[in-house]
Amino acid sequence: xxxxxxxxxxxxxxxxxxxxxxxxxVTSPPDSLQNTEPDSLSAEExxxxxxxxxxxxxxxxxxxxxxxxQALKTGDEFVISELxxxxxxxxxxxxxxxxxxxxxxxxxxxxxxxGYTVTADEIDDWSPMDYLTSTxxxxxxxxxxxxxxxxxxxxxxxxxxxxxxxxFSTATGLELSYQANLRKEDNQWxxxxxMGLNSxx
Numbered sequence: 001x002x003x004x005x006x007x008x009x010x011x012x013x014x015x016x017x018x019x020x021x022x023x024x025x026v027t028s029p030p031d032s033l034q035n036t037e038p039d040s041l042s043a044e045e046x047x048x049x050x051x052x053x054x055x056x057x058x059x060x061x062x063x064x065x066x067x068x069x070q071a072l073k074t075g076d077e078f079v080i081s082e083l084x085x086x087x088x089x090x091x092x093x094x095x096x097x098x099x100x101x102x103x104x105x106x107x108x109x110x111x112x113x114x115g116y117t118v119t120a121d122e123i124d125d126w127s128p129m130d131y132l133t134s135t136x137x138x139x140x141x142x143x144x145x146x147x148x149x150x151x152x153x154x155x156x157x158x159x160x161x162x163x164x165x166x167x168f169s170t171a172t173g174l175e176l177s178y179q180a181n182l183r184k185e186d187n188q189w190x191x192x193x194x195m196g197l198n199s200x201x
Contacts (some may be wrong), residue, residue, distance in 0.1 A: 004049070059188055061182050064189045064191065065150075065182070069150050070198070072142070072194075073145045075142045080132065084129075084132060084191055085183045086190075087190045088191055088194075090128075091198060095198070096113060099123065100124060100126075103124070111123075135200045145196065147168075147170050150166055152165075152166060153166065153167065159184075162181070163179050163182075164181075165178075179193075180193060
């Protein structure tokens with residue numbers, strides 16, 4: 001009797017244990033229309049390509065001079081490098097050679113005072129274009145041109161080279177006359193000579 005009761009108790013416990021086990025979680029197959037992509041990215045995580053606006057380079061001689069002058073006022077090395085002629089770079093190369101030949105402590109000190117942040121070794125490796133672009137970005141150079149307004153005089157077409165009269169004026173009434181030289185290279189008018197390009201600080 002006791003054995004029968006004991007066996008009955010064991011059977012009840014066994015049955016209770018089986019039914020007490022948690023049911024396996026049944027997952028439905030994924031809906032083919034369900035969006036399986038990760039959550040939306042935050043605004044900080046979305047990479048938006050940055051568009052760099054490249055200035056338009058004019059080809060009319062008058063417009064070239066106006067754009068060139070504005071680039072000198074703002075230190076825009078891209079425009080200057082696009083509109084300087086090969087002859088203009090040759091003139092700058094002459095100044096660079098003189099600078100490199102006389103590169104002593106006094107010269108380096110003068111350059112630092114003018115705003116250049118460059119070592120003697122870097123200057124030795126400069127090209128005329130490096131010298132030009134490093135110079136026109138100097139605050140003292142931009143200030144040199146910012147005080148002027150420019151008027152362009154009349155000129156006559158002489159083929160691939162032009163000499164154009166300019167008048168630079170200040171708010172105080174000071175006027176400076178100058179002649180800019182332009183040369184056509186690869187069907188683009190470029191500046192060979194302009195006020196201040198033969199006199200770097």
